[in-house]
Amino acid sequence: MTPLFAWLFDTLDERLGLRSPSRKAANKVFPHNWSFLLGEIALFALVVLVLTGVFLTMFYRPSIEAVTYNGSFELYRGTTQPAAFESILRLSHDIPGGLLFRRIHRVAAHLFVAAGVLHMLRILLTGAFRRPREVNYLVGIGLITFAFAAGFTGYSLPYDSLAGTGIRIAYSELLSFPVVGDSIAFWVFGGDFPTGDVIPRFFVFHVMVLPAIIIGTLTIHLLLVVRQRHTQFPARGVDGHRFVLGKPLWPAQFAESATLMLWVGGVLALASILVPWSDITLIGPYVPGEVGNNAQPDWYMFWVEGALRIFPAVEFSVFNLMTISGPFIAGILLPGLVFTGLALYPFIERRVCRLEGEWHVLTNPLEIPLRAAFVVGTFGFVLIISAAATNDILSRLTGVPIEAATWFFRITAVVVPPLAAAAVYVYSTRRLRRRGRTVATNEQDAMRPYLFSAGSSDDESMARSGSEPEPEPE
Amino acid sequence: MNRGENRPRPLEIIERRDPPTSSINDSIVTLTAIGAGAFALLFAVSLLAGGPVQLYGGALAAALMLLAVAVRRFFTGRYPDVTAVEPRDEPATGGAGVSVADVEPVSPRRSFLTRALIAATGLLGLSLLAPVASLGPSPGDTLRRTKWARGVRLVTGEGDPVRPADVATGGLASIWPEKGIGHERSSVLLIRLQQPPGSPTRIEWVVDDLVAYSKVCTHAGCPVALYRERDNALFCPCHQSTFDPARGAQPTFGPAARSLPQLPLGLDGEGYLVALGDFEAQVGPALPRG
Numbered sequence: 001m002t003p004l005f006a007w008l009f010d011t012l013d014e015r016l017g018l019r020s021p022s023r024k025a026a027n028k029v030f031p032h033n034w035s036f037l038l039g040e041i042a043l044f045a046l047v048v049l050v051l052t053g054v055f056l057t058m059f060y061r062p063s064i065e066a067v068t069y070n071g072s073f074e075l076y077r078g079t080t081q082p083a084a085f086e087s088i089l090r091l092s093h094d095i096p097g098g099l100l101f102r103r104i105h106r107v108a109a110h111l112f113v114a115a116g117v118l119h120m121l122r123i124l125l126t127g128a129f130r131r132p133r134e135v136n137y138l139v140g141i142g143l144i145t146f147a148f149a150a151g152f153t154g155y156s157l158p159y160d161s162l163a164g165t166g167i168r169i170a171y172s173e174l175l176s177f178p179v180v181g182d183s184i185a186f187w188v189f190g191g192d193f194p195t196g197d198v199i200p201r202f203f204v205f206h207v208m209v210l211p212a213i214i215i216g217t218l219t220i221h222l223l224l225v226v227r228q229r230h231t232q233f234p235a236r237g238v239d240g241h242r243f244v245l246g247k248p249l250w251p252a253q254f255a256e257s258a259t260l261m262l263w264v265g266g267v268l269a270l271a272s273i274l275v276p277w278s279d280i281t282l283i284g285p286y287v288p289g290e291v292g293n294n295a296q297p298d299w300y301m302f303w304v305e306g307a308l309r310i311f312p313a314v315e316f317s318v319f320n321l322m323t324i325s326g327p328f329i330a331g332i333l334l335p336g337l338v339f340t341g342l343a344l345y346p347f348i349e350r351r352v353c354r355l356e357g358e359w360h361v362l363t364n365p366l367e368i369p370l371r372a373a374f375v376v377g378t379f380g381f382v383l384i385i386s387a388a389a390t391n392d393i394l395s396r397l398t399g400v401p402i403e404a405a406t407w408f409f410r411i412t413a414v415v416v417p418p419l420a421a422a423a424v425y426v427y428s429t430r431r432l433r434r435r436g437r438t439v440a441t442n443e444q445d446a447m448r449p450y451l452f453s454a455g456s457s458d459d460e461s462m463a464r465s466g467s468e469p470e471p472e473p474e
Numbered sequence: 475m476n477r478g479e480n481r482p483r484p485l486e487i488i489e490r491r492d493p494p495t496s497s498i499n500d501s502i503v504t505l506t507a508i509g510a511g512a513f514a515l516l517f518a519v520s521l522l523a524g525g526p527v528q529l530y531g532g533a534l535a536a537a538l539m540l541l542a543v544a545v546r547r548f549f550t551g552r553y554p555d556v557t558a559v560e561p562r563d564e565p566a567t568g569g570a571g572v573s574v575a576d577v578e579p580v581s582p583r584r585s586f587l588t589r590a591l592i593a594a595t596g597l598l599g600l601s602l603l604a605p606v607a608s609l610g611p612s613p614g615d616t617l618r619r620t621k622w623a624r625g626v627r628l629v630t631g632e633g634d635p636v637r638p639a640d641v642a643t644g645g646l647a648s649i650w651p652e653k654g655i656g657h658e659r660s661s662v663l664l665i666r667l668q669q670p671p672g673s674p675t676r677i678e679w680v681v682d683d684l685v686a687y688s689k690v691c692t693h694a695g696c697p698v699a700l701y702r703e704r705d706n707a708l709f710c711p712c713h714q715s716t717f718d719p720a721r722g723a724q725p726t727f728g729p730a731a732r733s734l735p736q737l738p739l740g741l742d743g744e745g746y747l748v749a750l751g752d753f754e755a756q757v758g759p760a761l762p763r764g
């Protein structure tokens with residue numbers, strides 16, 4: 001420690017009592033696996049989003065009022081544009097650093113959602129959601145939905161042609177709620193689409209409400225990880241049920257996380273000069289009554305967009321009281337069903353597989369056929385309907401008529417996920433039987449292969465001992 | 475292990491005063507809780523009914539203040555008043571900590587008063603949702619009407635009125651009502667068909683082989699912006715709904731379930747195209763009722 005830092009630390013310690021808690025924090029053990037870094041990547045992407053977002057907010061104008069662009073970008077000079085669009089033209093082409101920070105913000109948003117989704121997939125596959133971590137799993141599901149909402153509102157703010165189409169479809173989705181849809185749509189949009197209120201409102205949600213919710217929820221998410229301690233993969237001769245095996249925060253984990261943060265920043269900066277992310281000068285502003293080809297949303301909305309595309313033409317009235325339409329079933333009910341399934345899965349698995357006690361050691365999903373089948377079925381379905389959001393592009397590239405491409409996705413979306421889930425279920429059941437095992441119902445049983453094959457540890461506390469609180473099933 | 479180490483230490487109480495059991499105090503809690511709930515309702519109702527700001531603002535103030543009195547009397551008049559000491563150098567964690575002081579209420583009617591307070595708080599919370607209705611106008615029949623009416627001229631995006639001769643054979647134009655340029659739900663496609671249209675196109679609304687359909691997709695409200703020459707179909711780039719303009723713009727493929735409504739067309743005295751009235755069918759995506 002340098003003298004200055006030591007003096008600073010002592011000064012603060014005398015007043016705040018830092019020594020004991022900081023020593024405790026420095027000694028906190030972090031289990032090690034590459035997949036544990038996915039959540040960290042999302043965290044660092046969020047840091048980048050906040051920093052770049054503050055810069056963008058200094059220049060963005062949340063308004064659709066028509067103004068004239070007088071900046072340096074030739075194509076748009078002297079034209080009249082919505083103020084939001086014009087302010088982004090100015091930010092991108094007349095403010096040093098503006099284009100870079102805007103692109104970094106955009107890529108960081110993609111990375112934030114992608115790392116969050118992969119992190120969720122890791123949690124699902126390895127069973128990190130099991131008791132006692134169900135609460136934090138639900139907090140994580142909430143975070144994913146908030147991330148989607150933040151992504152969608154941010155995508156809308158430039159008020160370019162694609163943003164206009166996204167907002168339009170969001171309006172129709174709200175309108176599709178039976179009985180009360182028109183009121184909901186008018187509450188959110190301030191009236192009949194397009195209104196001048198939607199951009200200022202999305203702006204408030206994007207820069208204030210959602211960041212506050214995301215940062216608050218993320219803080220709870222991380223505090224719960226600290227309090228409940230991290231899960232870990234099984235290791236030979238280690239009783240992971242009682243001990244966390246890994247590297248202390250100082251210096252190993254600190255070095256790794258600091259490096260990772262810099263890598264995330266570096267990769268985002270590099271990506272932003274290699275790809276002109278959402279170049280609004282090419283897309284053009286929102287124009288009433290117009291929409292172009294390739295009207296795709298951001299990738300994490302593909303699954304909803306694809307569902308809207310391939311869901312058959314359905315619209316019927318129930319006793320003349322309410323209308324149930326395709327956009328409601330495909331765009332509201334279906335995503336709601338997927339998220340409900342994800343939220344309920346930990347409780348279903350515990351009940352169906354008769355799991356007992358607490359679980360801190362991760363398992364191969366093939367050891368639990370139900371989970372393997374659920375993840376393959378759900379994510380297979382989401383991937384197929386995501387691909388369906390590109391049916392127009394695929395049709396143009398391959399020359400297959402759009403009708404055939406749509407029917408292909410209709411059939412695969414219904415047939416393939418159940419078949420794939422069943423195949424994985426049968427495979428993992430046979431795999432268990434071949435190894436002479438059944439689904440382990442408590443953690444001791446699940447760890448048995450790892451504990452007994454080691455047999456070298458002399459330290460009694462590290463080996464499985466008879467003093468476990470859980471009763472032995474045999 | 476010494477069991478005594480794990481037992482929480484009692485809180486060091488230096489003074490304790492038990493209030494006298496008072497039915498008057500309990501009545502105050504009950505009445506103020508009921509009053510808070512009533513004013514909370516009045517706030518919501520008068521705000522929604524468009525009452526004067528003094529009325530709903532005053533009702534909100536009264537609800538909050540009465541609830542404050544109710545909460546204050548719920549504790550002060552019913553729980554022992556305890557003063558205690560806590561050592562300053564106590565470590566923040568470790569040990570079994572300090573036990574909560576034994577402060578049971580002196581009055582027996584605890585559950586009713588608790589329920590009254592919870593009910594008043596809940597009612598206030600619900601009433602605070604009333605301002606949500608201010609976020610947008612009441613939809614009424616806004617979504618069942620467009621800016622088209624009898625005699626309204628068809629104009630281009632630049633505002634120029636349109637004569638039948640302005641649209642070439644096989645041609646297609648994006649059209650707005652004269653005073654509704656940019657109002658998406660009123661946008662219209664004007665099409666010159668190659669041959670006379672078949673049923674269910676309304677022939678009496680066709681002028682000189684020109685037919686006008688709503689441009690708003692009946693699926694999710696995107697503009698049906700593309701014309702596919704291969705089969706003379708109208709095509710929505712958002713979700714690929716396809717419509718047949720020669721046959722009443724019926725949906726022929728994709729997720730749309732209803733035809734694009736046909737605009738009744740006519741000519742005015744100067745030979746410009748006008749609407750003969752609003753659309754008869756529902757424009758755009760499905761409405762939540764009906």
